[in-house]
Amino acid sequence: MNFQVNEVRQWIELTNEKIQRNKEYLTELDQAIGDGDHGINMARGFQEVVNKTSSSEYTSVSDILKDVAMTLMSKVGGASGPLYGTAFLKMSMALKDKDVVDYNSLVLAIDQALQGIIQRGKANEREKTLVDVWAPVVKFLQDRTTFHADKLIQVAEKAMDDTKDLMAIKGRAAYLKERSIGHLDPGSVSSYYLFQSLGEAIKGGS
Amino acid sequence: MSYVGIVLISHSVKVVEGIHELVRQVEKNVPIEIAGGTDDLEIGTSVEKIQNAIEKAYSDKGVVILFDLGSAIMNAELALEITGYENVKIADAPLLEGSYVAAVEAGMGKTLEEVVKTAEETRTSNKIHS
Numbered sequence: 112m113n114f115q116v117n118e119v120r121q122w123i124e125l126t127n128e129k130i131q132r133n134k135e136y137l138t139e140l141d142q143a144i145g146d147g148d149h150g151i152n153m154a155r156g157f158q159e160v161v162n163k164t165s166s167s168e169y170t171s172v173s174d175i176l177k178d179v180a181m182t183l184m185s186k187v188g189g190a191s192g193p194l195y196g197t198a199f200l201k202m203s204m205a206l207k208d209k210d211v212v213d214y215n216s217l218v219l220a221i222d223q224a225l226q227g228i229i230q231r232g233k234a235n236e237r238e239k240t241l242v243d244v245w246a247p248v249v250k251f252l253q254d255r256t257t258f259h260a261d262k263l264i265q266v267a268e269k270a271m272d273d274t275k276d277l278m279a280i281k282g283r284a285a286y287l288k289e290r291s292i293g294h295l296d297p298g299s300v301s302s303y304y305l306f307q308s309l310g311e312a313i314k315g316g317s
Numbered sequence: 318m319s320y321v322g323i324v325l326i327s328h329s330v331k332v333v334e335g336i337h338e339l340v341r342q343v344e345k346n347v348p349i350e351i352a353g354g355t356d357d358l359e360i361g362t363s364v365e366k367i368q369n370a371i372e373k374a375y376s377d378k379g380v381v382i383l384f385d386l387g388s389a390i391m392n393a394e395l396a397l398e399i400t401g402y403e404n405v406k407i408a409d410a411p412l413l414e415g416s417y418v419a420a421v422e423a424g425m426g427k428t429l430e431e432v433v434k435t436a437e438e439t440r441t442s443n444k445i446h447s
Contacts, residue, residue, distance in 0.1 A: 146360075148360065148361070152361065184364050184392075184395065185356065185363065185364060185365055186356070187361070188355035188359060188360070188361025188362065188363070189361050189388055190387060190388030190391060192361075192364075192388075192391075192392070193364070193388065193391035193392050193394075193395050194391065196395070197395070231391050231394070231395070232391065282387060282388075283386070283387055
């Protein structure tokens with residue numbers, strides 16, 4: 112497994128491409144059970160991230176992750192800003208002073224990101240939030256010793272699909288109560304793009 | 318004499334501008350700062366705007382933050398963590414009613430704890446009395 116500055120760049124760029132391509136779709140999902148700005152917010156935030164990271168030089172994975180975090184926090188606007196921002200900040204902190212990021216360090220960093228999301232959003236599993244994608248992904252990664260891109264993407268995709276049957280407890284969708292059942296959680300869909308891209312970025316780099 | 322400062326956060330600039338104007342009618346001395354919308358004035362909230370508002374409203378008496386919906390609290394907490402402010406509390410109260418009574422209480426020279434408590438009481442107080 113290779114996870115260096117270049118892989119982080121690829122990760123972010125692939126995520127941005129998917130979000131830009133699915134901007135309308137994310138917005139439709141959010142119109143069904145939220146305030147309808149997830150696609151717009153994420154597209155704006157990740158475009159700014161790519162603008163920032165592609166015009167900067169980095170010597171460590173931690174540094175580039177920090178820039179991603181700060182950009183998302185200041186540019187997204189909706190709930191996904193502080194949530195994804197916190198996730199990347201926690202990853203940056205977990206990988207500080209690491210010259211080489213091995214599998215265990217990466218898993219630890221993603222787990223820290225999940226803990227950050229839980230703490231920031233005060234959400235638990237099964238509440239129809241992005242935690243419902245992040246938590247199964249972390250568990251899957253922890254159960255293994257090497258990186259497996261295809262399996263990771265499958266796990267994330269299934270976790271995303273499983274949010275459809277849940278009733279929202281947190282976020283704007285919670286106001287809809289049982290009417291939120293039957294719709295995918297937009298944050299879980301964008302989190303799926305993130306993990307799909309992580310799989311592709313690391314696979315491509317190895 | 319310094320007063321507890323008040324920061325109003327809303328996803329909409331117009332909402333906090335309107336509330337600010339309304340509250341100012343009854344309370345002239347208390348520092349009231351607003352953080353509405355994103356950096357581009359779109360619907361949303363901005364950590365940076367919240368930080369700036371807290372800084373401006375801050376005195377040794379502290380600051381109470383009132384917010385409108387869900388994600389605003391995440392950015393408020395983030396702003397507090399980044400800046401490391403002490404003596405700043407987020408009130409779990411309706412934005413309009415909470416801001417109104419918070420400003421009145423702060424104007425009477427009450428402590429931060431008292432202002433927060435009174436603001437939070439607006440959650441359960443009746444608006445129609447029979």
